[in-house]
Amino acid sequence: MLVIKDLHAEVEGKKILNGIDLELAVGQVHAVMGPNGSGKSTLASVLVGRELFKVTKGSVTYDGHNLLAMEPEVRAREGVFLSFQYPVEIPGVSTSYFLRSALNAVRKQRGESELDAMDFIQMSKEKAKLVELPAALLSRSINEGFSGGEKKRNEIFQMAMLEPRLAILDETDSGLDVDALRVVANGVNALRSPDRAMLIITHYQRLLDYIVPDKTHVLVGGRIVKSGGADLAREVEERGYRWIEEEVGAASV
Amino acid sequence: MAIAGSKKKWAPRRYSRRIFLATSAQAKQGFLDAHERFFAADPRVADNSDVHTRVAELRRIGIERFGMLAFPGPKNEDWKYTSVASLVAADFDPAPAARSEIPVDRVSAIIDAAVSDQSAQVLVFVDGSPIAELSRNLDEVDTAVCVMSFEQAATENPKLLSENLGQFLDTNAHGFTALNSAFLSAGAVVFVSAGKHAARPVHLVFVGGVQDKSVSHPRTLIIAEPGSSATVAEHYVGLPDSSYLANAATEIVLGRGARLSHCKLQREAAGAFHVARIQVHQGEGSEFVSHAVAVGARLSRTEIHVALDAPEASCSLYGLYALEGDAHADHHTVIDHAQPRTRSTELYKGIMDGRSRGVFTGRVLVRPDAQKISASQSNSNLLLGAGAVAETRPQLEIYADDVQCNHGATIGRLDEDALFYMRQRGIGPGPAKRMLTLAFAAEVTEHIADPHLRASAERAVHERVEHAVLGGNDGADAVHGSGGVARDRGNGGAS
Ligand SMILES: Nc1ncnc2c1ncn2[C@@H]1O[C@H](COP(=O)(O)OP(=O)(O)OP(=O)(O)O)[C@@H](O)[C@H]1O
Numbered sequence: 001m002l003v004i005k006d007l008h009a010e011v012e013g014k015k016i017l018n019g020i021d022l023e024l025a026v027g028q029v030h031a032v033m034g035p036n037g038s039g040k041s042t043l044a045s046v047l048v049g050r051e052l053f054k055v056t057k058g059s060v061t062y063d064g065h066n067l068l069a070m071e072p073e074v075r076a077r078e079g080v081f082l083s084f085q086y087p088v089e090i091p092g093v094s095t096s097y098f099l100r101s102a103l104n105a106v107r108k109q110r111g112e113s114e115l116d117a118m119d120f121i122q123m124s125k126e127k128a129k130l131v132e133l134p135a136a137l138l139s140r141s142i143n144e145g146f147s148g149g150e151k152k153r154n155e156i157f158q159m160a161m162l163e164p165r166l167a168i169l170d171e172t173d174s175g176l177d178v179d180a181l182r183v184v185a186n187g188v189n190a191l192r193s194p195d196r197a198m199l200i201i202t203h204y205q206r207l208l209d210y211i212v213p214d215k216t217h218v219l220v221g222g223r224i225v226k227s228g229g230a231d232l233a234r235e236v237e238e239r240g241y242r243w244i245e246e247e248v249g250a251a252s253v
Numbered sequence: 254m255a256i257a258g259s260k261k262k263w264a265p266r267r268y269s270r271r272i273f274l275a276t277s278a279q280a281k282q283g284f285l286d287a288h289e290r291f292f293a294a295d296p297r298v299a300d301n302s303d304v305h306t307r308v309a310e311l312r313r314i315g316i317e318r319f320g321m322l323a324f325p326g327p328k329n330e331d332w333k334y335t336s337v338a339s340l341v342a343a344d345f346d347p348a349p350a351a352r353s354e355i356p357v358d359r360v361s362a363i364i365d366a367a368v369s370d371q372s373a374q375v376l377v378f379v380d381g382s383p384i385a386e387l388s389r390n391l392d393e394v395d396t397a398v399c400v401m402s403f404e405q406a407a408t409e410n411p412k413l414l415s416e417n418l419g420q421f422l423d424t425n426a427h428g429f430t431a432l433n434s435a436f437l438s439a440g441a442v443v444f445v446s447a448g449k450h451a452a453r454p455v456h457l458v459f460v461g462g463v464q465d466k467s468v469s470h471p472r473t474l475i476i477a478e479p480g481s482s483a484t485v486a487e488h489y490v491g492l493p494d495s496s497y498l499a500n501a502a503t504e505i506v507l508g509r510g511a512r513l514s515h516c517k518l519q520r521e522a523a524g525a526f527h528v529a530r531i532q533v534h535q536g537e538g539s540e541f542v543s544h545a546v547a548v549g550a551r552l553s554r555t556e557i558h559v560a561l562d563a564p565e566a567s568c569s570l571y572g573l574y575a576l577e578g579d580a581h582a583d584h585h586t587v588i589d590h591a592q593p594r595t596r597s598t599e600l601y602k603g604i605m606d607g608r609s610r611g612v613f614t615g616r617v618l619v620r621p622d623a624q625k626i627s628a629s630q631s632n633s634n635l636l637l638g639a640g641a642v643a644e645t646r647p648q649l650e651i652y653a654d655d656v657q658c659n660h661g662a663t664i665g666r667l668d669e670d671a672l673f674y675m676r677q678r679g680i681g682p683g684p685a686k687r688m689l690t691l692a693f694a695a696e697v698t699e700h701i702a703d704p705h706l707r708a709s710a711e712r713a714v715h716e717r718v719e720h721a722v723l724g725g726n727d728g729a730d731a732v733h734g735s736g737g738v739a740r741d742r743g744n745g746g747a748s
């Protein structure tokens with residue numbers, strides 16, 4: 001479904017991604033780990049088309065199409081979803097109004113009819129339950145004054161509403177308390193499906209205890225330096241990144 | 254503070270100043286001549302002699318002052334950012350417009366669009382003259398509020414006019430206000446009886462441009478007697494493709510404990526010129542709320558002067574200007590804290606697309622004995638177009654020591670992170686910009702208490718924003734296309 005080949009990207013003239021190769025098949029869940037600043041969020045940003053990040057080399061195909069040639073909103077309508085590491089606050093735009101516009105844009109692309117206000121409310125009530133998001137938050141401005149945990153739950157709630165085909169979760173587990181982590185993980189698991197692929201960026205094994213990945217990749221210095229199964233995540237948790245960096249260092253000598 | 258979207262800054266050049274002075278002098282002479290011609294015949298506002306004496310006196314003072322002041326030039330500090338060069342060169346017919354054939358259907362449609370509430374009291378003026386046939390529900394007996402043209406007031410309550418008209422308006426300010434008095438002939442009076450509460454807003458609609466190149470001088474007197482409360486709206490509209498000048502003046506007097514909500518909706522034709530001065534005099538413990546919305550005219554200037562001239566008086570001034578193309582809107586507010594324990598809050602916002610220019614000046618004067626006052630002021634501007642400009646000038650003059658004052662001004666562009674967040678969810682850049690822009694505007698319009706008025710203000714702004722953001726002019730791409738914008742927001746934590 002997603003094929004990333006030799007992807008290089010830079011921001012403001014600074015090279016961040018230095019040749020990423022990654023294949024994600026439909027139905028699969030891959031974890032991406034890596035030290036701070038290694039380029040995980042940059043990879044996510046490139047995949048969703050943030051202009052700030054310039055692709056200098058390589059290709060990304062999504063269902064056989066050139067993903068990099070699509071506008072960000074087109075990618076979204078085609079089913080690419082990013083749960084942001086830092087969801088932005090948008091004063092004055094209510095979550096439900098915004099999400100209904102988003103959902104209808106996505107549905108239009110899928111050839112489905114627009115959802116009227118009643119159906120939308122019904123659906124959002126159901127999905128909000130999934131991540132135990134208080135319904136009152138939906139009438140508030142997007143993320144404005146939301147707690148860190150509420151923002152993350154709001155991201156997964158939106159994902160549940162939009163039903164993407166490719167979901168990229170950037171540190172959705174960061175800043176969550178133990179209960180919230182379980183709630184969010186259950187929410188994500190409920191969305192795991194044979195028709196959907198997920199790329200889960202995380203620093204912690206905790207989340208992967210709930211959502212067991214098919215594969216784990218370790219990103220260091222803008223490159224995937226090691227890939228493995230679910231065990232690799234556990235190993236990283238126990239031993240950190242130093243040994244991998246050393247291993248890679250040794251191999252490249 | 255000024256930030257221009259483009260490098261090119263407007264600067265009056267020497268030769269253009271000379272041209273301005275010549276054109277301005279010529280336009281001035283035109284008005285002086287017209288005044289002499291027209292008022293030599295001494296057309297009366299009414300047969301009531303007290304009223305007539307008062308009006309004649311105001312006209313005389315007005316034309317004298319205008320003769321001295323003329324049109325404000327580039328050296329006038331208060332008009333530093335607003336050039337009236339295009340206005341004086343516009344070749345208007347300075348004589349009061351003769352009553353002409355009114356295209357009733359077109360004008361009615363404009364009035365209906367302005368005032369959707371069919372049961373509201375509406376007094377309509379066309380090119381300066383009151384038109385009974387287009388006005389609505391004025392004969393309805395309302396014990397709280399009375400709406401009249403000057404003509405009616407002169408017969409029904411002559412003292413009201415002769416004692417209050419021109420009482421507080423400062424004709425020394427500049428030529429335009431003087432000119433309004435000089436050509437004083439028709440106008441509106443709104444009178445709210447002591448202790449009475451008008452349940453619904455009263456609407457005054459001023460339609461301009463039925464005669465192309467015409468000039469009108471709308472004049473309004475609003476008196477809220479002690480303990481009364483009311484809402485008054487002034488709508489300025491015009492025939493779409495005409496060019497005209499509306500030079501308005503409004504005097505507002507609030508008695509002790511009175512509450513008045515005043516809403517000025519400026520939706521003039523795109524080629525029109527609009528100048529308005531609102532002068533407010535407040536009694537003890539009175540409360541004045543002003544809304545000034547400007548979306549029309551090629552050049553507009555709105556001045557609001559509030560005198561908090563008794564203890565405990567308070568005012569809230571809200572303003573919103575949404576401009577596109579080459580439009581220029583200037584809002585100039587002055588709040589005079591002349592007495593102790595007076596309060597003021599001010600919130601003005603501007604949305605500028607294309608090469609439009611929005612100017613805000615907020616002068617707050619706290620006099621030496623005005624202790625324990627509070628004043629807060631905020632002006633934020635959103636630049637949509639690459640060539641759009643915002644000028645913001647807070648002017649705080651504080652001569653008392655026990656005061657609470659704060660002010661803030663911002664000029665920025667749409668939040669790139671927010672835009673991207675919305676696009677990532679499938680919303681196109683146009684609709685995303687519209688949502689963000691309207692949210693920015695709503696923070697002002699949401700303060701309009703009357704739902705009908707709020708809706709028409711919102712509609713006016715929506716139409717303008719819709720046109721600006723989705724209209725496909727240069728403003729639409731400027732927001733996310735230009736590199737400078739990304740740099741502005743680059744430190745905003747893009748992830
Ligand atoms: N807008 C930007 N401008 C300049 N540098 C940036 C920008 N965004 C990211 N970077 C830099 O790119 C590098 C990779 O950042 P990125 O956010 O991708 O790391 P990450 O792996 O997600 O880290 P973390 O685990 O801390 O979230 C960092 O050195 C960062 O400072």
Ligand SMILES: [Mg+2]
Binds near residue numbers: 040171
């Ligand atoms: Mg990151």
